Amino acid sequence: MLTLKNNWKTADFAWVVSLMNLLLFHWAFFQFVVDHLDYGSLNGIIIIVSLLILIVVVNFFVFFLLFSLSPLFGKGLLSLFLILNALAVYFINSYGVIIDESMISNVFNTNYEESSSFFSIKLLLYTLILGILPSIYLFWINLEKGSWKSFFINVSLSLLFMVIMVFANASNWLWIDKNSKSLGGLAMPWSYSVNTYLHFLHDYQKNKKEILLPDATITDSSKSVVVLVIGESARSQNFSLYGYPKNTNPLLAQTPNLFRFKASSCATYTTAGIKCILEHTNTDDLYEILPNYLYRNQVEVIWRSTNWGEPPIHIKNFLNKNTLQQQCQGDTCEYDEILLNGLRAQIAASPKNKILVVLHTSTSHGPTYSKKYPPRFETFKPVCNSVELGNCSQTELINAYDNTIVYTDYLLHRVIEDLRQLPQYNSCMLFVSDHGESLGEKNLYMHGVPISMAPKEQYEIPFLVWLSNSNHKQLKLLPELSQNHVFHSVLRFLDVQSPIYKESMSIFK
Numbered sequence: 298m299l300t301l302k303n304n305w306k307t308a309d310f311a312w313v314v315s316l317m318n319l320l321l322f323h324w325a326f327f328q329f330v331v332d333h334l335d336y337g338s339l340n341g342i343i344i345i346v347s348l349l350i351l352i353v354v355v356n357f358f359v360f361f362l363l364f365s366l367s368p369l370f371g372k373g374l375l376s377l378f379l380i381l382n383a384l385a386v387y388f389i390n391s392y393g394v395i396i397d398e399s400m401i402s403n404v405f406n407t408n409y410e411e412s413s414s415f416f417s418i419k420l421l422l423y424t425l426i427l428g429i430l431p432s433i434y435l436f437w438i439n440l441e442k443g444s445w446k447s448f449f450i451n452v453s454l455s456l457l458f459m460v461i462m463v464f465a466n467a468s469n470w471l472w473i474d475k476n477s478k479s480l481g482g483l484a485m486p487w488s489y490s491v492n493t494y495l496h497f498l499h500d501y502q503k504n505k506k507e508i509l510l511p512d513a514t515i516t517d518s519s520k521s522v523v524v525l526v527i528g529e530s531a532r533s534q535n536f537s538l539y540g541y542p543k544n545t546n547p548l549l550a551q552t553p554n555l556f557r558f559k560a561s562s563c564a565t566y567t568t569a570g571i572k573c574i575l576e577h578t579n580t581d582d583l584y585e586i587l588p589n590y591l592y593r594n595q596v597e598v599i600w601r602s603t604n605w606g607e608p609p610i611h612i613k614n615f616l617n618k619n620t621l622q623q624q625c626q627g628d629t630c631e632y633d634e635i636l637l638n639g640l641r642a643q644i645a646a647s648p649k650n651k652i653l654v655v656l657h658t659s660t661s662h663g664p665t666y667s668k669k670y671p672p673r674f675e676t677f678k679p680v681c682n683s684v685e686l687g688n689c690s691q692t693e694l695i696n697a698y699d700n701t702i703v704y705t706d707y708l709l710h711r712v713i714e715d716l717r718q719l720p721q722y723n724s725c726m727l728f729v730s731d732h733g734e735s736l737g738e739k740n741l742y743m744h745g746v747p748i749s750m751a752p753k754e755q756y757e758i759p760f761l762v763w764l765s766n767s768n769h770k771q772l773k774l775l776p777e778l779s780q781n782h783v784f785h786s787v788l789r790f791l792d793v794q795s796p797i798y799k800e801s802m803s804i805f806k
Contacts (some may be wrong), residue, residue, distance in 0.1 A: 303438045311361035315353045322382045322485040325389045351462050359454040367438045378486040380428035387423040393741040395482035398492040399566045400745045406606045407435040414665045417684050513594040513795035520722045521791050522652040530661040530731045532733035535702050545702040548710035560760035560778040562732040565744045565751045567606035570731030573780040577797050587784050595647040601636045601656035632656045641715040652792045660705050663743045666697035670704035686742045724765035726792050730758040770805040
């Protein structure tokens, strides 16, 4: 790639490709290294130089093997790596993400509507210049196959050198282990290739079979309904109910019997956040989740969603956005207000006394915040209209996001008003977000940073509770909640007795 010649010795070309891979796709990797050690010290210099050399040698070893064993397959796989590298680096540079297993899970749980919102000219240029054009040149060249002797010498020396480098850095293993997730998530192409394998391996292990919980019993016949609203990317920092100076909650601030709790999410991405909200305890196992459990134990369960990423839902009344739009007319059908269309009538028509409604919203999902609410909710201006969030001013970006919180405030107000029109029920509304959101703080955008190193903006979430009758159930004074409090609180409010119920995890006395 240094010259446009079309005849290369396999070993020479593998070295050149490895060097180009280092130069083009590892700026963020070494920026992280420099930011997290004393690069002026002798030990810091040793780590940096060792990582530089190790990346080149490891990639040479793999590329040389591929090209030697099958030039055509090697070219095809390297072309795929180049394009995926370009895409990965675009998102790393534009949004400050790390391509770890949780981010790969986000990718595989993203639908067309969300993924298309990231499209930009800059993304196209990254893909074209760093991915497609080098791939075209790759198929144009001719690789001269060396002797088997040369093959074994190159492979053996590469392996020997890697082993030497690993043991020479024995004193630095602690630092490398501490930062392994971030380093692995920024090394191309191993960040997405290894973590894709881990994603499918763990997904297979988790979803072999849902672990059923012990049977439950409904202890009384009074009419009760809980509406659980799962927020998307809503951080408590931008709710005026939590002290934010801008008035993002004008309606809820005037609502009687509304209570707020300090809370944190279990993770910083949707699939894990939803799972945590719906399960009885935070675990890697796939236990029976709240809607499935209640439905199996004779509670009416209604799920309405404009989002995705939930665990398998086994209920009768599951309505996604496409289904809801078939029953909706008007401009509001394009926004999360569609979740409320006909909801009150559906609750009233239920033959059962105990009802759980889950509304899974997408209101504050980036990067297109300004497209998540109707124009009349654009309270704060000017707003960011670009998917390249780094190109917007901090004011524009936060204004667009704050408008999604104003719209969330309206939606929750509408839910409460609908429940007030059902006086025959003791009603409760819970609003809990799946995770928070970064808006440029520390040069991070959106979410998905591993929870062990995530900034507070990505895990401090709102937990709001409204009660139609505070005498029916009274709230505990708890300093902080987790998402797992939802499961046990819903059981308590609906008077569902279960061996799995934990009194300490309920917000109700």
